[in-house]
Structures are given as C-alpha cells and as structure tokens.
Amino acid sequence: MIRDAALNLPVREALPALRAALDGPGAAVLCAPPGTGKTTLVPLALAGLTESDGPVRRVVVAEPRRIAARAAARRMAWLLGEKVGRTVGYTVRGERVVGPHTRVEVVTTGVLLQRLQRDQELAGGGGVDVVIIDECHERHLDADTVAAFLIDVREALRPDLKLVAASATTDAEGWARVLGDAPVVEAAGVAHPVEVVWAPPKDPVRPPHGMRVDPSLLTHVAAVVRRALREREGDVLCFLPGVGEIGRVAGQLAGLADVEVLQVHGRAPAEVQDAVLAGGERRRVVLATSVAESSLTVPGVRVVVDSGLAREPRVDHARGLSSLTTVRASQAAGRQRAGRAGREAPGAVYRCWAEAEDARLPRFPAPEIKVADLTAFALQTACWGDPGATGLALLDPPPGGAMAAAREVLTAVGAVDARTGRATERGLGLSRVGVHPRLARALLDAAPRVGARRAAEAVALLSEEPPREYGDDLAAALRGARRGGDGYAARWRAEVSRLTAAAGSGAPRPPSGGTAAKALGDDAVVGLVAALAFPERVARRAADGTYLMAGGTRAEAGPGSGLGGAPWVAVAVADRPVGAGHARVRLGAVVDEDAARAAASSLYAEGDEVAWAEGDVVARHVERLGAVELTVRPLRNPDPGLVREALLDGLRREGVALLRWSKDAAALRDRLRFLRLHLGEPWPDVGDAALLAEPDAWLEPELGRARRRADLARIEAGQALTRLLPWAGGEAVRLDELAPERVEVPSGSRIRVDYTDPERPVLAVKLQEMFGLDDTPRVAGVPLLVHLLSPAGRPAAVTADLASFWRDGYRSVRAELRGRYPKHPWPEDPARATPTRYTKARQERSERA
Structure with a gap:
C-alpha cells in the first residue's frame, strides 16, 4: 500500500496527461518543478503501483549520479512501505540491489548505457516497458547518449518502448523535437515561496x-x-x-x-x-x-x-x-x-x-557533448554501429574536431578500424569494462603482465581521482588507498573487485599481451598502467627540471612532489595554473624508459630530420617518442630535398632578408613593387609571401646549391629578381622607361627616384635645380612627391604640385633661406628663372663661358 504522502504530491495532477501521451505517441517531456514528485511518484504511477487497475509495467529510471539513484530508490521504497530491493531497486557502478519482483529500477545513465550495448531491446529480466531519463536538463553526455540510443531502439526494434524525458528546468521544445515531436506535459508546482x-x-x-x-x-x-x-x-x-x-x-x-x-x-x-x-x-x-x-x-x-x-x-x-x-x-x-x-x-x-x-x-549549462572529451562517446557510437553519430537523434551534434581527436585515440589503442571507424572486437571488449576507453585499455593490456588485481588497483585509482591529501604520486596513493579507512578507500576497494572481474572476464587481449604476470613493485605497476592509459603523456625530465610529454606539452611537478625528479614519469592528471608557463602534474607515476617505450610504441619514430632551427639548417638522425627525443646524432650528407625544404622554412620564418640585398637589389625590388601597384600584370608581385610561394621561379639554381644560412647570404637577390621580369611579352625592356632609376631635372642633373613608398615615389632635389618647371615630374603616369632641398641638402619643402608651390609656398621658403645661403640665387619669380646646380658667382661664370 502506497503512503498518502505520495498520493498528495503535486505531480499527480499531470499523471493523466502523461499516461495519455505514453499510450498515444509513446514518448513525452515532463516538466515538473522541484518537490512535485517527478522523481518518486511518476515512476511508481507508470509501473502501476499507485492504482489497483493500472497497467503493470517495468520502469527504469536513469539518474545522472549514484547518490541520486540510491536516494530516489530509497524514497520510493519508503513510500511503498518496503525495503529497497523488493518492488523498487537500484543499480549503480559496483552495486546492485534488486530482486525478482522489482518493477521500478533506478540506475545511473552510465549503467543504462552499458546495458543497452549488451541488450539493445532491454528484454532482460522480463523486459523494460518505460524508461524515464531524469534531470535531462543537466545535459550530461551519458544522458544525451542514452536518449539517442533509446530513440533508435524505439524506431528500429521496440516501437512499444515508452520514453519520458523529465526535468524541472529544461529546453522542453528541444527535447520534444528529439523525441519525435512528443507532447510536453507540465506539472504545476506548489513549491513554497x-x-x-x-x-x-x-x-x-x-x-x-x-x-x-x-x-x-x-x-x-x-x-x-x-x-x-x-x-x-x-x-x-x-x-x-x-x-x-x-x-x-x-x-x-x-x-x-x-x-x-x-x-x-x-x-x-x-x-x-x-x-x-x-x-x-x-x-x-x-x-x-x-x-x-x-x-x-x-x-x-x-x-x-x-x-x-x-x-x-x-x-x-x-x-x-x-x-x-x-x-x-x-x-x-x-x-x-x-x-x-x-x-x-x-x-x-x-x-x-x-x-x-x-x-x-x-x-x-554547457552541454557536455560540446566541451568534454568525446573518446568514450565515440567508442559507444562505434559499438552501436554509427561511428560518426550522424544518424543519432542528439540535441546537439558532436563537434567535428573533438570526434576526430577521439577517433585518433581509439584507433591508436585498436578499438576502432582506422578505415571505417567501426568498433573492433577489442573495442567491444574495452566498451564493456565500464570505464573510459583509455583506462579499459590499460586494464586489459596490463593484466597479463602484472596480474588482474594489481592492474585493477591502479586503474581504480585513475577512474576516480584520489583526494588531494593522497599526494601526486600514484604509487603512494595506491598504498594510501590500501590502508585507508575513508570513503574514497571504500569505493576504491569495491571498484577494484569489479575491475578485477572485468579483467578476467575473457575480454580480448592485445596480440603482444603475453600470459605470465611479472612480479613488479607498486611503482612499476602504476607506472605501466598510467603509461598505457595515457601514452602521449609519458614524459622525460629536461635539464631545467620540467617534463616534456610525448604529446608535446611541457609540465612541471609541484613543490614537494612525491615524484622525486624521476627521469621518466607518466602523467595521469595535469592542469595549467593561473599565470604558469607550463602545465602542472597533479597525479603521475614514475615509469622506466622501457615501459614508456612499450606503452607509447605507436608514437615511436626513427629517421632523418632536417629542419631550420636556431637560425640555421640542422640535420640529425633522431629516435623519438612523439615529441621526446631519445637519441640524436648529426647527419653528414642529408637529403638535398630535405635541406631545400629547411632553407625555405627559414626564409618563411625570417623573411627574404636572409639573402644578399645590395642597394641596387633593394631599389629594383621597390621599383617592381611600384609597377605592380600601379600597372598590375605582367609586373610581378615581389612581396615576401609571393616570392616564397614560388621560389623556383627566381631562386633556382642558387637555392638548390645552398646547404646552410651562409649560402643563402651569398645569393644575389637583385640578380635573382631579374628572372621575374616579364621577358616573354617584351615588357621587361620598358622597366627603365616606366620606373627609371633616375630622372633628369631642369638643371640637367639626373636624380635618383626613391620608390620605397610605392604609393608615391620621392624625388629629393635641390630647390634651385627645379627653377623654371611648372609640371611635376611623373613616372608611369604617377606624379612624384618632390622633396625640395636647401643648398646644404636639407629638406626645405615637400610638394606634389610645383606650380602651386611656386605660386604660394616659395615666398616663405625664400624668406627663410636667402639670408642663410646668400651665395645662391633666390629669384622672385622661380617659375621663369634659370635652373642651376651652382652658386650665383659660378652660375655667372658658366653663363659667360
């Protein structure tokens, strides 16, 4: 007999609409405020336990956390006046309290996910009629995945399976859409103010x-x-x-x-x-x-x-x-x-x-599928038969980058086929262990080498991170958990028992797994397990005391670390403190080099490496474990193709300034920039990016003969640039016509044009040499910016319109300079004066001569 406390819960008013939705479309979204009985009365009602004439159903309630699952089951059992395990039971990882007459079972979403992979129709134990996904607003990855799998099951195998997505605060419209336009049932709350x-x-x-x-x-x-x-x-x-x-x-x-x-x-x-x-x-x-x-x-x-x-x-x-x-x-x-x-x-x-x-x-909250590690999700979908999760009804699709990263991990441990992405037999075995695929790999690969229980002890430490007071050394944490009397130690021991059974349950072993367990110490065992779980995080100690991981991340142990400055460690947990330049090791294990090499064998590589480093070509033969260099020796005769690529990399990093740029070469480049800007094709683009995009067009054969930085410095850049001139169309011969190095001014002098600014080239000339000229000189139709200089060669005025300057600006310049340079001519009408390079006396002598 159910207690009156249950029948008085506010959600009872919504039960007729909820039953109608399940009897009709077969799915519903239940929105009920906290305290209305959504988690306790609804499962009992749908199981037929609140009415004598209601249909008898078996109901599974999926909760996001173990504590919630146990609490909900106990509350429902109390409402029925029973102990947990009779009509109402629960199953969480490592703990199952159900009986032969259980009609409502509360499970964690992780447990339900494992159950679905083993029994897609949920036919075991008499079959499941209704599944309630509680607190779906929290958007945990397991809950989203369970919902997608259940929708798939309803469409393909069990159209009679009833689904309810329940929450107090949720995206009701989104969940209704995912459930196939299911009705939304709302329960009025009577929560106190x-x-x-x-x-x-x-x-x-x-x-x-x-x-x-x-x-x-x-x-x-x-x-x-x-x-x-x-x-x-x-x-x-x-x-x-x-x-x-x-x-x-x-x-x-x-x-x-x-x-x-x-x-x-x-x-x-x-x-x-x-x-x-x-x-x-x-x-x-x-x-x-x-x-x-x-x-x-x-x-x-x-x-x-x-x-x-x-x-x-x-x-x-x-x-x-x-x-x-x-x-x-x-x-x-x-x-x-x-x-x-x-x-x-x-x-x-x-x-x-x-x-x-x-x-x-x-x-x-941010949906976990958008921000979390998707390795476990990708393995679940691969085992389900949809490696890309493209056919699943998900509220949010998984990010492509995160899925790609997850597939890389799964491929490396042999869990999925590299070509199809589908789960291998090994992947199916890993998925059944009930921990992250990395940890499942570590358990199954380490068990034949160190024994199932000892491997399980180390994996249990990694599946639920030990308290901070256990320290950052996994071996010390292992010893602490064995002797500990706290809550963590109790859960650890239960998980060890579960994982030990999983390691010996006949799951596929790696081909090289071996059969005989070795008598290793705790340090070696946890080091091997951590390295197998996180092969890209095996790390070697550098001269500065930091550790370089195989994946390329640099980390350092915290003050007073229990890792003791070991030559090699396997990093299990790391974070990046505020303002720190490196990651910090929060949990790791000492590991020897042989174990590191074996665990991260997929990252091992050996070969010739020719690269631009520290400002020059470095050629070496390197053995490496990912980013960690194991052995290095210099190469005497590196491959010319690799050398060429290294030199090009140096040019891309440091620019074409590595070449020899004489004054004439720099001037030629400026002239070509000017022509490209104002005339376009066929004049070449001589910017750094364009030059390095097609180095063969102008740097060969010199680049092919170069071997080091010093060889680049001997390449005459100006001579190389001439190869880019438009010779084929005959335009190259007009270079001096369109962008002359010098132009003749009224005095007869030939003055160099400065093309540094391609927008407006500069002609710097003494003012007296421009007397008598009204039209500003032009190159390729572009007026020059004339810098008029004093007799001493100092700037006196700048103009792009000589006629305007003679008319409006000259008078003030004349007044300023005639007293300072009295020997030079300063006519009142410069537009009609005779241009000269000389003083007045010398000009007179020249005219008499």
Whole structure:
C-alpha cells in the first residue's frame, strides 16, 4: 500500500496527461518543478503501483549520479512501505540491489548505457516497458547518449518502448523535437515561496580559472552562511563547486555552536550521504556540490547559500589534457538550487553575486557533448554501429574536431578500424569494462603482465581521482588507498573487485599481451598502467627540471612532489595554473624508459630530420617518442630535398632578408613593387609571401646549391629578381622607361627616384635645380612627391604640385633661406628663372663661358 504522502504530491495532477501521451505517441517531456514528485511518484504511477487497475509495467529510471539513484530508490521504497530491493531497486557502478519482483529500477545513465550495448531491446529480466531519463536538463553526455540510443531502439526494434524525458528546468521544445515531436506535459508546482537575497562580496574577487577559486570568495561564502544562520531558521544548504572548496569552507565554519556541518559530494561515504538525506535533530549546514541540485531532497533545509560556481568538463585537444574546470553556474542551475529552499516550507536563497550579473549568466549549462572529451562517446557510437553519430537523434551534434581527436585515440589503442571507424572486437571488449576507453585499455593490456588485481588497483585509482591529501604520486596513493579507512578507500576497494572481474572476464587481449604476470613493485605497476592509459603523456625530465610529454606539452611537478625528479614519469592528471608557463602534474607515476617505450610504441619514430632551427639548417638522425627525443646524432650528407625544404622554412620564418640585398637589389625590388601597384600584370608581385610561394621561379639554381644560412647570404637577390621580369611579352625592356632609376631635372642633373613608398615615389632635389618647371615630374603616369632641398641638402619643402608651390609656398621658403645661403640665387619669380646646380658667382661664370 502506497503512503498518502505520495498520493498528495503535486505531480499527480499531470499523471493523466502523461499516461495519455505514453499510450498515444509513446514518448513525452515532463516538466515538473522541484518537490512535485517527478522523481518518486511518476515512476511508481507508470509501473502501476499507485492504482489497483493500472497497467503493470517495468520502469527504469536513469539518474545522472549514484547518490541520486540510491536516494530516489530509497524514497520510493519508503513510500511503498518496503525495503529497497523488493518492488523498487537500484543499480549503480559496483552495486546492485534488486530482486525478482522489482518493477521500478533506478540506475545511473552510465549503467543504462552499458546495458543497452549488451541488450539493445532491454528484454532482460522480463523486459523494460518505460524508461524515464531524469534531470535531462543537466545535459550530461551519458544522458544525451542514452536518449539517442533509446530513440533508435524505439524506431528500429521496440516501437512499444515508452520514453519520458523529465526535468524541472529544461529546453522542453528541444527535447520534444528529439523525441519525435512528443507532447510536453507540465506539472504545476506548489513549491513554497523563496526570497532571493543578493549577497555579493564587498571587494572584487578574481574570476575562477581552471580548478582555482579565489580564496576570498570562499571566505565570503562562509560569512554568508553565518549570516544566514543568524537571520533565518532551519538548515542551510550551501552550494560549492567541488570537494576542495567544500573542505575549505567547512574549515572556516568549524566551531559553530549547536550546528552540525556536513559535506555532501560524490566522494562522500554512503553513510554520510544517508545521514544528510535522513535529517537530524541538531541544526545543520550542508555543504554540497551540484549533486544536491536535483533528484533528492535534503530535509529541514529552509535556506540555500549559492556560491554561483559549478564544475564542468573541458578538454584541450592541442595539449591532450582534459579536466574539470570551474565556471559560473547557469540560470537554470540557479533556479534548481534556489528551489531546494522551498521544498518543505517558505525559504530564502542567498546568492553570492550581484543582481546585475544574473541576467548575464548562461541560460543552461554547457552541454557536455560540446566541451568534454568525446573518446568514450565515440567508442559507444562505434559499438552501436554509427561511428560518426550522424544518424543519432542528439540535441546537439558532436563537434567535428573533438570526434576526430577521439577517433585518433581509439584507433591508436585498436578499438576502432582506422578505415571505417567501426568498433573492433577489442573495442567491444574495452566498451564493456565500464570505464573510459583509455583506462579499459590499460586494464586489459596490463593484466597479463602484472596480474588482474594489481592492474585493477591502479586503474581504480585513475577512474576516480584520489583526494588531494593522497599526494601526486600514484604509487603512494595506491598504498594510501590500501590502508585507508575513508570513503574514497571504500569505493576504491569495491571498484577494484569489479575491475578485477572485468579483467578476467575473457575480454580480448592485445596480440603482444603475453600470459605470465611479472612480479613488479607498486611503482612499476602504476607506472605501466598510467603509461598505457595515457601514452602521449609519458614524459622525460629536461635539464631545467620540467617534463616534456610525448604529446608535446611541457609540465612541471609541484613543490614537494612525491615524484622525486624521476627521469621518466607518466602523467595521469595535469592542469595549467593561473599565470604558469607550463602545465602542472597533479597525479603521475614514475615509469622506466622501457615501459614508456612499450606503452607509447605507436608514437615511436626513427629517421632523418632536417629542419631550420636556431637560425640555421640542422640535420640529425633522431629516435623519438612523439615529441621526446631519445637519441640524436648529426647527419653528414642529408637529403638535398630535405635541406631545400629547411632553407625555405627559414626564409618563411625570417623573411627574404636572409639573402644578399645590395642597394641596387633593394631599389629594383621597390621599383617592381611600384609597377605592380600601379600597372598590375605582367609586373610581378615581389612581396615576401609571393616570392616564397614560388621560389623556383627566381631562386633556382642558387637555392638548390645552398646547404646552410651562409649560402643563402651569398645569393644575389637583385640578380635573382631579374628572372621575374616579364621577358616573354617584351615588357621587361620598358622597366627603365616606366620606373627609371633616375630622372633628369631642369638643371640637367639626373636624380635618383626613391620608390620605397610605392604609393608615391620621392624625388629629393635641390630647390634651385627645379627653377623654371611648372609640371611635376611623373613616372608611369604617377606624379612624384618632390622633396625640395636647401643648398646644404636639407629638406626645405615637400610638394606634389610645383606650380602651386611656386605660386604660394616659395615666398616663405625664400624668406627663410636667402639670408642663410646668400651665395645662391633666390629669384622672385622661380617659375621663369634659370635652373642651376651652382652658386650665383659660378652660375655667372658658366653663363659667360
């Protein structure tokens, strides 16, 4: 008999419309505010457990997190007056509590994904009639993938399978479209009013970067919690981005009188999670990550303190690093969090940011499919038979670059066929392990060498990153987990048991796997496993103390690192601190060179390398592991073709200034630039990019004979440029006519033209030599810019219109210079005066002669 508490939940009003949608189209989007019974009453109702004449169905509820799955199952079992495992059960990774009469099973989306790969029709255990994907607004990658696979199953195999996408805040129209224009069923909420209190820090705080959160913000959050305790009644639920921030705020709240401070996150021991969800006699402050946003109610909470931060996955494909990063929480997350305060009575939410900032927050969280590492997703779709995910009904398509990077990883470990992208037998085996494909590869490849359990111990450490206090050395973390009595150690031991069974379940082994396990120490085992999982992150120590990874990223160990400056390490987790030039190793293992070479064998290469480096051609024979050079020896007779490419690379990097540019060569290039600009074809483009785009046209045969930088410096650039002149059409002979090196001025002098600025070439000439000329000299129809010089050769005036200058500008120049240069002629009418190169006396002698 179901308790009255369930039948009074507000979502009951929406049940007729939901049943009609499932009886008709077979799919629906359920939008129900927090606290309405969406997660607890709806599955029971659809299973036929709330009405004696309702259809009997088997319902699977997919939750995004283990804590939510366990809590939902326990709440539904309580509503039925039963223990978990009878009518209602749950399955999470490493834990299954169901019985022969279970009709509602709550699972994580990851568990459902594995189940679908094994049994696409969901026919096992009597068959599944309804699948509810809860909290679909969170846009976790597993949830999006499960939805796409289930839609595929409905279309191809099980048209009778009923699907419900449920959430309190979601893109209802988008989900309805993906589900085939399914109806949207809305449940009216009767949540109690929640007062919003804006509580921004008084002083500016630095924005989050990577995993770093400004300590001053955490201090402010702790102060707001104390304020909330003073101003309000009831328990306080405080949202923080991660375990580290929860620990720091908990430390600042230590010593609160008559208040119990609890920490809720995915790593918290099950008994702590259960205690939080069960309530207590003392007033409580519950510090939680986003696990408390949805799917479960923390009893007694009347106040929410929201830091405004969340953690989302990000991947840097260029550096081969993926990790969680701290971001501003979305508006949807803010509404979910605030709703926790109004589940049982009127409440309040203290938001630790300014009201003006709220409208600028993103509406929804970034879908994981857009920002996360897609290696596991790509393997799932390959095993499903759609390697590119092009035929799947996804709310957002996967980014092409991320999918390409994922396929590279999967191809390297033999999980997919390089040509078709389809899963290999090995790939199917990796997908069944239930961890990231990298870790599955490490488990299955290491087990024959070190034993299944020891490989499983190391992989379990990597599947859930150990607490910071375990240190950055995987071997030390392994020993800590073995002797540890904390929640992490308990989960680690359970995962070790599961992975040990997976390693021995007959999954395909690599051809070179061997059969005999070697007696290796802990350091060697974790080093081998980490290297197998992250082959591009095996790293060699450089002279400056940093490590260069095979993938090309440089990293350094933190102060007091347990890695001890080892010659080789395998980096499992790394991030980039604010302002740091290199990545920082957060978790790694010492590994010997042989193990590094074996794990990263696909990155091994050997050959001649000729490149432009440090300003010259460097020719070497190199053995390398990705970016890590293993052995190097100089090459005496490198391949001429490789040398030529290196020289061209040097020219591209440093420019054609590497060639010998005499004054005449530079002038020729300027003249050709001028003609190209004003006359166009057939005059050549002599810019750096154009010259280097077709080096054969002007640098051969000199370039073919060059071997080093010094040889480039001996190539006469001017002579090479003449090869580009339009000889074939006969235009080359007009070079001196169209862009002459010198032009004759009225005095009879031949003055050099400066073509440095191709827009307006310059003629710099003494003023007296231009007397009597009204028309400005031109080249190729372009008027020259005339720099009129004093008798001493200093600039006196600049003009592009001599007639105008004689008329308007000359008088002031004459007044300034005639006193300074009295021996030179300064006629009143320069336009009709005789041009001269000489002083007045010499000009007179010349005229008499």
